[in-house]
Amino acid sequence: MKIMDHYIRLRLSFPNEQHIQNSLQELAAILFCSTKNVKILLKKMSEEKLIDWIPGRGRGNKTEIHFLHTFTEAILPHVEELLKNEKLKEVFLLLKEPLPFLLKEKIEERLNTYFGYTTSDDLYDVLKIPYNRKLLPIDPAFAAVTTESHLISQLVDTLVKYNEKTDEIEPHLAHTWEVGDDQLTWTFYLRKGVRFHHGQTLSGKDVIFSFERLKAVQSPFDWLTEGIEKIDNPSPLQVIFHLRKPNRFFLHYVSSVQLSILPHDVMIQNHQYIGTGPFKIKSLTEDHIILEAFPDYFKERALLDQIEFWFVPKQSKIRTNYELPNMGCKEEKAVETEEIGCIYAAFNFQKNGPQHDIYFRKAWAEIMDPLSLIQDLGDNRTMPAYSFFPDKSRTMHKETSLSKAKEYLQQSTYNGETLHIYFFAVKGSEYDAIWLQKRCEPLGICLQLHPFPVTDYFNKEIAKQADIILTGEVLDANLEMAFLHIFKNKSCFVHRFRHPHYHKQIESMLDRFIAEPSKEKRYDLISKIEKLLSDQYLLIFYYHVLKRRSFPSALQNVTIDSFGWTDFAKLWIRPHA
Template sequence: MQLVEQYIRLCAGRPTEEIGRPLDISLAEVAAILFCTLRNATLTLKKMQSQGWVVWQPGRGRGNRSVITCMLEPADLVLTVAKELVQKGEIRSAREMIDQYRSDLQALDENFSRWMNSQFGPRVMREKGNRGRVDTLRLFYNRPFAGLDPIHIVLRSESHMVKHLFDCLVRFDPVTRTIEPAIAFYWEASEEGKQWTFYLRKGVLFHHGRQLVAEDVRFSLLRLMEHSYKHRWLAASIVSIMVKDDHVLTICLHERDELFLQALSKDYMAIVPQDYVQQMGDQFAQMPVGTGPFRVVRNDDSMLVLEVFTPYFGGRPFLDRIEIWCVPGMAVEAQADETLLSVTALDYQRDTSDPAWSDVVRLEDCFQYVSLNGAKDGPLSHRAFRRLLASMISGRALRQDLQGARERAVIWGGADSFHEKEEVPDSRELARIFEACGYQGEALLLYTYPDPDHVEDAEWILNSCKEYGIAIEIRYASPEELALPSLLREADLVVDSANVDERAELSLREFLYAGALSISHHLDPLGKEEIEHLMSQMASVQTSQDRQPYVDSIMHTLASYSTFVPLYSNRVEMIAHPRLSGVSLDAYGWIDFRRIFVRE
């Protein structure tokens, strides 16, 4: 803000004077300090006085000096204005102001972070009228939620928000590991398993007020099939979708698929309103409308605000409002003894002498990995070279060196195929492999995100390979860029995360087939053919227990082709405010907002 800058300039212009002490000064001197005209200097001083920043007593008559008293230390003023901006919801502007002055004003950044921490956690307000008590949960995250269109989301954080805004035809219960009704209350399949008929609930409302009909379901599924290269794999078995009336539709498949219902429960398959999507176009991702328990009322680069959708057919959540403030770097700066509940992993230690706070800890089912591009011409097209790289990139060594929240990953049942690799060959054998595969020291391209953990992983891989004479060039890309098939095909290596939850076999299908993940683009032709055959066989088997041998065979095949190297899973640690109940972490390490409530 220009007025803040002018006040700081005014204080800096008289460096030996104390704050709060009257000072004789002429209007001309003020104008010189502020680099403006006498008229603008007068207007500026009046504005500052109206804000209570200065006391200005203009001199009366020619030659009489004026008196000015600066009432606030510059750091206190900047902090006060930043707080006011935050209270108005202008969080990005407040953060930019703090960043602008943090190097010149001592302790400003620390004081702002401490105050910001105090703003998070549960809030209970009493409002007049019908609303009465309003329970709000205020959280922080390090980036805006720019894209919340189910068919285009990439990040697990986006998927988590979509889960609260939309519903699918059916839902998967992670506790019982069974499919339950959602928008469809009943379904039946033909004897050969190729034709599924779904009966939809009546009276299901979208957030914009219209009732859901079967045509919305057909539109949503076709939209994913036609416009989402990222998640088209979910609907690969669908041949046609026929609407019989407003509440009944039939989906026909190419062949029997025992994972079809699980696929319909994925957030990417959420049902959207045809009229609103067509009306909003690209803006739908910013202000989406679904049938879920919460609806979006604000979404910009400062915050995402969700409000409870009272008519929700699945039962009203306990919370009334969720505010997620976008505060880059907040997770690093936060102090654990403040009232907050972060939606990101917290690495710091809190005061364990306070038993009222509760720790929520879980090892993610998801895991970090590096994939090796066997489909690209060059040394990595040779299985021996990929096996050599895999032996250099040991998940165990990486975890020991980098530590933090990294723990050994359990990969689809912990198949023996991915226990730690063999030792790196000696120098003579290295030279032989290099020559046989045509490797002449050229740099291999490694792509990943610029997030701190990915950066550490990538640099560790670079140094580990360099030790054995293999050059790595690291290139950082945004999540949206790293989801592009063209970039994934260009990469020699990719450090990424696999989305894994209690739907284990479906998660494996996503890992292998999702267009936004590297494995589908990095498998060499022979490996892809073997995997395709095993996946097709697995899809026809009815029980998870009977599908496990196919999972083990697929993992053995991936290991034998040295397609990827699992690195670790993250240990997610969260601290919950004493007044919050119902806090738990899902397989992605996120909290379910539908179950949280605030105690008095």
């Protein structure tokens, strides 16, 4: 321990006193050391100008200590030094101590100004973002959560990209492609001179490695490559995919972040993934991830030099309800985006229980009552959901009532069993679950609430224990592909909790969806699948979400994507006048 840590421990026992008298034995108990070491520590504190002290002479005489600074005067410079050396973990550990209220408030205020953007004299622009949970591994093969998916997209690239504005697939790592008349052979031609972050040049070997890796690592997205019979690499910059059957969506598959290209010649260690993207990983620990602009990016170099994500404990009062901090800037801009997707309740048909009874599921739909929930809880809950798509939900309406719920319960086989409802351990979900628990009480339904961290997303035990899950889907800008992911992605709870009988019906409709050339008819199939979900109460659509973002006016070129994030590579900071 450093001398400041010992000083803090001593000061916590006497936060308001400036002068104390204690025996060496009492001080040893406070500092968790021997009486001999107490003297050594007090001497060091004196040398650091933290205290003056007079040793007690003889048996029974107490040591006198005079604190040269108030607790606040001593701690705030220490916090500054920690921040200067980017030791945020130590600051957060300090905040866990029983500090005086005003001191804790001052430290939290300082932390709020620490985050945001900074520009140095040598024009090195840094954006520091606080984040209130630890991240899942930054691995394209397991990119199932919006934040991680967005970060991955800044590090890696795909062969082709989906353009939201034109609704077209465009060249990216591949500058062009050809498809055979039989729709079974797809040839991609790679750009020359594309470099990975470790300096090696992109080749067809990397493409083959990345596509085969999904199966090798048992990715929940291995369905993206199931239709590939084999992959040829006749020349370094040419890759030929041979499909088992025609797939009109193959280009969309290839544009998925899960099929981003990784180098074949590097063993991935400690999740230090190497890509060709506009940013590379500079530092990755359990407390932070720091991305640095990649100067050899094959397209435009990122305008920001560094982006830092720091994990902030929930207990702290650091503002983390936005992705673009607004610290130290009087002028701000705000953006509101309606998420495509919704919050829903899914029943676990992989486990025995009353959820297999349609009358119980009907009762649950009556209990949920999104209008009452929105009226009671408000916040970013905007309107009831009757579909994954907000525009469709606006055209629909359904009345619910607890009296109907009671009727359905009486017709069901529910017999007072305790139901286990799982949800992410975030504020909004916790409020939803508690609200539902209170709604269930007068009906005699016993709910046991199980919040779990996002880092447990892939935990297989959830499917063994949960009866119902409250969760949500945020759809990518490529809406049709995103809809496929809901049912094909093996980590998605819709897939994990699937009903064996109805899942086969949905799979059959999805096969027709993939083969259908007409966009209008594909959307008709989407509606039919959603109708099946609703009519059989396989899941209950709940509500849609409006995301609000604020950011400093000096931060330029901010465009919010479907996940509520911005493309970091295009951000830049307007210099102060």
